[in-house]
Amino acid sequence: MDKNVNVGIIGTGGISGFHMAGYKACKNVNVAAVCDIDYEKAKKYAERHGVARVYADYNEMLANEKLDAVSVCTWNAAHKAPAVAALNAGVNVICEKPMAMNRFEAQEMLEASEKSGKLLMIGFVRRFGNDAAILKKFIDEGTMGDVYYAKATYLRRNGCPGRWFGDKEYSGGGPLIDLGVHVMDLVRYLCHNPKPVSAYGFTYDNLGFNRAGGGQSWIASDSSAVREFKYNVEDFVGATIKFDNGLTMNVEASFNLNVKHDVGSIELFGTKSGAKIDPQIELFTDMNGMLVDVKPCGDTGLSFNGLFENEISHFVDCVANGTPCRAPAEDGLTLMKMIDAIYESAKTGKLVKIK
Ligand SMILES: NC(=O)c1ccc[n+]([C@@H]2O[C@H](COP(=O)([O-])OP(=O)(O)OC[C@H]3O[C@@H](n4cnc5c(N)ncnc54)[C@H](O)[C@@H]3O)[C@@H](O)[C@H]2O)c1
CATH class of the missing domain: 3.40.50.720 (NAD(P)-binding Rossmann-like Domain)
Incomplete structure (x- = not known):
């Protein structure tokens, strides 16, 4: 009980x-x-x-x-x-x-x-999503072989949440620490939490705060609150992170970017197959001398219902x-080391070792 x-x-x-x-x-x-x-x-x-x-x-x-x-x-x-x-x-x-x-x-x-x-x-x-559970099973059962390359993408075309999210003093940063963290952690989790060893990153703040209104309910509804906070975070980040098991992960995240559609996707590339969550799960491999795409039946996209x-x-x-x-907190600390290294690399223009 x-x-x-x-x-x-x-x-x-x-x-x-x-x-x-x-x-x-x-x-x-x-x-x-x-x-x-x-x-x-x-x-x-x-x-x-x-x-x-x-x-x-x-x-x-x-x-x-x-x-x-x-x-x-x-x-x-x-x-x-x-x-x-x-x-x-x-x-x-x-x-x-x-x-x-x-x-x-x-x-x-x-x-x-x-x-x-x-x-x-x-x-x-995201570790508790239906999509993560499905893909993790494929990886854990060996369907993908060794996963050696991954792409973690979380792009918004016009989507800074406003308020404290845009003020470094309250948020610590922009889309990297807010959105990138979700997909970077998901890749790491799916790949059995390898240890990061280095990061090279770049940030931009060319577009600033949302250029167009409309639609997004998560943009600050209280305009007086918007005025209390500064806007001083990056609007786009890209990075390459290397791990001790040979995995390389490329990350892209934005609050604002001139991209056609918002993107939230994970791509994994292994020795036996590749896989994508975008938002449905699909695997890419070969069978009987033919290249085949494998789509699990049913809805495999992330559902917020019960998440x-x-x-x-x-x-x-x-x-x-x-x-x-x-x-566990150990994984939280590892993510913070990755985030710090990406911001440091973006500032210095150099590859940063992660200890
Ligand atoms: N897991 C997810 O998908 C997800 C989604 C959105 C937000 N978040 C995270 O959740 C956290 C909160 O985000 P939110 O969107 O709810 O923000 P929010 O601004 O809606 O709420 C934050 C609240 O914290 C209060 N607060 C600040 N300092 C406090 C203190 N010292 N003691 C007590 N209350 C305090 C504020 O007054 C505010 O009401 C952030 O860390 C954010 O990154 C996670």
Whole structure:
């Protein structure tokens, strides 16, 4: 029988709603309290979701509540402090991606987790997608042979989310740390988490903030909030990362780029076959002296239906039953090392070794 898990949520913005839905889907979870520096926002959120207690300060929440776990759903600059405070208070943590602003913060968070013996899971939600499960099975069963080259692409034509996402002081960077992190982690996860050894990267900020309005619901709805933040991140990044098992990964990510369509795709090239998630899964190989394309039956594209529920129920399972974590802090730190190396390379124009 699963033990009951008492949860707090820190940061009650967009993504926290997905964590809340995930917790609500778990029979053994009680979301006891929520916290946001914007107290009125947190209060409304608590009312909407039937949460009993509201805080503006996570230290107060950690001191007053008997929590087993917290979700850290704040902007990137406010991941480290609440995560470390919770771990030091003996509380398990799931922290949204990217793990932190840089590898130094990530290292501190990992050390807090090791010292406290509490779990620090990173919200690499793509690891819990239906598409990842299908492709991982093909790779794990040997259908692809050795995967030696990968392309991780997340391009938006006109898609900076605005607000803090464009302000380096709050975000740590632009599409690399916000979007690239998803696809870079997914490739690494599918390929059994090899160790990165070097990165060469380049960033541009030629187009700036979104050039056209319209349509995207995730663009800041509150114009006064837009004015509070600066816009000073890259709008496009490209990079090549080499890994210790011989894998080379090319990454492209943008908030703004003169590309025809937005692209979110993963391509893997192995000795026995290649594969693509774009968004459906397809494999490319040869059979009986012929080149063949193999398409698994049914819908294999990433479905958001149940995606965060899978991630949160895994976190709860880890907390309640000690199940080994599929998105541990070590992988968050590795991603931060890759991101730091790409930004450093873009600044210096040199290849950067990753230790
Ligand atoms: N997994 C995904 O697919 C995904 C999608 C979107 C966002 N995210 C990540 O989730 C995080 C939050 O993004 P969002 O879109 O929800 O942002 P948001 O701006 O909607 O919400 C962030 C909230 O954090 C609050 N906050 C900031 N500092 C705080 C502090 N010290 N204590 C308490 N509250 C604080 C803000 O007031 C705000 O309400 C980011 O790290 C982002 O990268 C992940």
